[in-house]
Amino acid sequence: MSNNEDKHHVIPYRTLLLVLSALLTFTFISIAVTNYELGPFTVLAALLLASFKTILVLAYFMHLKFDVKMFGILISAVFILIGAVIFITFLDYLYR
Amino acid sequence: MTTDNTARAEPSFFEYKKHKGILAWILSTDHKRIGLLYLYSIMTFFIVGAILGLLMKLELIAPGKTIMEAKTYNGVFTLHGIIMIFLIVIPGLPAVFGNFMLPILIGAKDVAFPRLNLLSWYIYIFGAIVVLMSQFMSGGPPDTGWTFYAPYSFKTTTNMLPAVLGAFILGFSSILTGLNFIVTIHRMRAPGMTWLKMPLFPWALYGTAWIQLLATPIIGITLLMTVGERLFNIGFFDPALGGDPILYQHLFWIYSHPAVYVMILPAMGVISEILPTFAQKTIFGYKAIIFSTIAIAFVGYFVWGHHMFTSGMSGTALYVFSILTFLVAIPSGIKVFNWVSTIYKGSINLKTPFYWAVSFIFVFMIGGLTGLVLGALATNVHVHDTHFVVAHFHFIVFGGVGFAFMGAIHYWFPKMYGRMYDETWANMGWLIFFIGFLTLYLPMFYLGIAGMPRRYFDYLPQFHGGNIISSFGAIIMITGLLIIITNLVRSARMGPISTERNPWNGKTLEWTVESPPSLENFEEIPVIEKGPYEYE
Numbered sequence: 001m002s003n004n005e006d007k008h009h010v011i012p013y014r015t016l017l018l019v020l021s022a023l024l025t026f027t028f029i030s031i032a033v034t035n036y037e038l039g040p041f042t043v044l045a046a047l048l049l050a051s052f053k054t055i056l057v058l059a060y061f062m063h064l065k066f067d068v069k070m071f072g073i074l075i076s077a078v079f080i081l082i083g084a085v086i087f088i089t090f091l092d093y094l095y096r
Numbered sequence: 097m098t099t100d101n102t103a104r105a106e107p108s109f110f111e112y113k114k115h116k117g118i119l120a121w122i123l124s125t126d127h128k129r130i131g132l133l134y135l136y137s138i139m140t141f142f143i144v145g146a147i148l149g150l151l152m153k154l155e156l157i158a159p160g161k162t163i164m165e166a167k168t169y170n171g172v173f174t175l176h177g178i179i180m181i182f183l184i185v186i187p188g189l190p191a192v193f194g195n196f197m198l199p200i201l202i203g204a205k206d207v208a209f210p211r212l213n214l215l216s217w218y219i220y221i222f223g224a225i226v227v228l229m230s231q232f233m234s235g236g237p238p239d240t241g242w243t244f245y246a247p248y249s250f251k252t253t254t255n256m257l258p259a260v261l262g263a264f265i266l267g268f269s270s271i272l273t274g275l276n277f278i279v280t281i282h283r284m285r286a287p288g289m290t291w292l293k294m295p296l297f298p299w300a301l302y303g304t305a306w307i308q309l310l311a312t313p314i315i316g317i318t319l320l321m322t323v324g325e326r327l328f329n330i331g332f333f334d335p336a337l338g339g340d341p342i343l344y345q346h347l348f349w350i351y352s353h354p355a356v357y358v359m360i361l362p363a364m365g366v367i368s369e370i371l372p373t374f375a376q377k378t379i380f381g382y383k384a385i386i387f388s389t390i391a392i393a394f395v396g397y398f399v400w401g402h403h404m405f406t407s408g409m410s411g412t413a414l415y416v417f418s419i420l421t422f423l424v425a426i427p428s429g430i431k432v433f434n435w436v437s438t439i440y441k442g443s444i445n446l447k448t449p450f451y452w453a454v455s456f457i458f459v460f461m462i463g464g465l466t467g468l469v470l471g472a473l474a475t476n477v478h479v480h481d482t483h484f485v486v487a488h489f490h491f492i493v494f495g496g497v498g499f500a501f502m503g504a505i506h507y508w509f510p511k512m513y514g515r516m517y518d519e520t521w522a523n524m525g526w527l528i529f530f531i532g533f534l535t536l537y538l539p540m541f542y543l544g545i546a547g548m549p550r551r552y553f554d555y556l557p558q559f560h561g562g563n564i565i566s567s568f569g570a571i572i573m574i575t576g577l578l579i580i581i582t583n584l585v586r587s588a589r590m591g592p593i594s595t596e597r598n599p600w601n602g603k604t605l606e607w608t609v610e611s612p613p614s615l616e617n618f619e620e621i622p623v624i625e626k627g628p629y630e631y632e
Contacts, residue, residue: 078310084398085350085397088416089346091412091413092412092413093410094410095411096408
């Protein structure tokens with residue numbers, strides 16, 4: 001029951017622009033990667049690129065990097081959970 | 097028993113009215129009024145769902161057509177499932193008793209977001225209306241069963257869209273309630289109430305809330321994909337368009353199996369509250385029960401595939417899902433052992449909530465052990481999609497949630513209404529309901545093993561005997577239900593006034609506040625110094 005919400009962290013515009021550029025770059029990569037036949041790794045590649053973008057948005061645009069550590073832990077746990085669910089689903093698709 | 101009949105310091109929440117008439121209810125952000133709004137809504141839908149269930153049993157009382165055509169039967173079991181699952185057992189305990197009791201149990205004045213809480217109820221009602229509209233529009237009632245399996249769900253000419261969209265809308269209500277409870281539990285516990293001094297019902301609601309928050313969006317997306325498939329022929333699930341119908345089953349059960357734990361975890365929390373009170377004994381294995389709650393909430397995410405053992409999944413997936421399914425039985429077993437150990441050598445107070453709690457353990461054990469039959473690959477093949485599954489499912493979901501719900505309402509009734517129900521009628525209602533429940537569902541295990549498939553309005557003559565007993569059980573159970581509901585409704589209006597704060601000699605915080613509680617629950621926010629169940 002901490003009261004850390006009172007502290008506001010201001011992110012410089014330069015950092016925000018860098019993050020925006022990284023997001024656009026990842027978007028172009030995710031389009032470019034569809035030109036290659038990656039077989040079962042197609043979904044993995046798309047998910048990894050999407051995850052990088054999500055992490056950037058969470059960390060910088062949503063200020064998670066500068067917030068209470070507990071939130072970071074909870075969100076990481078959710079990522080692991082969803083990763084595990086996808087992994088188990090692919091035990092069906094890869095071995096069917 | 098503690099008696100405290102001193103005059104009230106604050107008026108009860110019933111007397112505090114910002115608005116008049118029905119507006120005092122539908123515009124109130126008081127967690128207790130919202131809990132009761134859910135209670136009345138859910139009980140109304142439950143009566144409809146129960147009547148549909150009874151109609152199905154009457155149809156099955158004899159082979160061939162009895163009271164309805166096959167197409168009508170398909171619509172009836174679909175609506176029965178949708179109402180019972182999406183409108184009753186998923187929201188049931190968290191929305192009613194979570195809303196009413198959670199803030200009081202953790203020493204708070206309300207939930208973290210009271211307006212969001214009221215919005216959740218409005219979304220629930222809106223979703224329910226959309227679902228029920230499917231019955232009255234041209235095209236006829238949906239006939240897919242509550243699982244909306246592809247590819248039939250986007251090929252049938254019946255009103256699938258409102259049913260699917262209604263379920264989608266209901267999901268938002270569930271997500272918002274879960275979010276509200278997580279924040280409430282994190283931020284609003286009374287001073288001194290550390291995580292390991294929190295009662296077990298809030299712990300169960302906490303585990304449940306995470307499932308509601310994380311799993312519900314998956315069904316939302318899945319249902320939208322079904323809508324997209326139906327309207328635009330996208331090809332997610334249609335093999336003719338390169339889609340995969342098994343993908344639908346994966347996505348559906350990734351939510352719908354954890355949803356079983358949304359149903360059962362709060363039920364387990366209720367039982368963990370009732371048993372120490374009526375055994376007058378500290379709960380056995382407090383930390384083990386918390387651990388098992390978290391373990392069930394966590395492992396419960398990874399076992400969805402046991403609904404799909406015959407769908408054509410890979411062998412590797414079959415083994416993994418079977419092993420994981422067996423793993424989830426361990427924390428459930430831990431809870432049962434702890435409950436039994438709690439009442440062992442306790443000073444048992446044989447009251448109605450206790451009867452419901454111990455009968456919960458009985459039916460939950462039958463449901464749990466028959467679940468192992470379904471979790472094992474070899475036996476699952478034989479009983480898949482038979483009445484065995486229907487029996488198992490009802491023992492867990494109706495036996496689990498239903499019995500815990502009845503236990504909860506009889507346990508907290510004097511606190512909620514400041515009146516007492518007639519205990520003789522309550523006990524008689526329980527006994528008749530319990531006998532009816534067993535008579536209704538036990539024969540289904542036999543019918544399933546003998547090979548009677550589910551979701552058929554007709555059957556071979558050799559299944560007649562079991563179906564007669566089962567249908568007769570439905571009539572007994574409905575009789576018990578009528579007694580229970582009549583007794584509770586009558587007692588809420590005219591029952592003897594019971595202003596005792598603590599009629600059962602419980603130790604948790606709700607028994608320290610007035611009956612019924614005041615608007616802000618506590619005259620002064622309590623400071624917690626000891627655990628929730630310290631009887632010794």
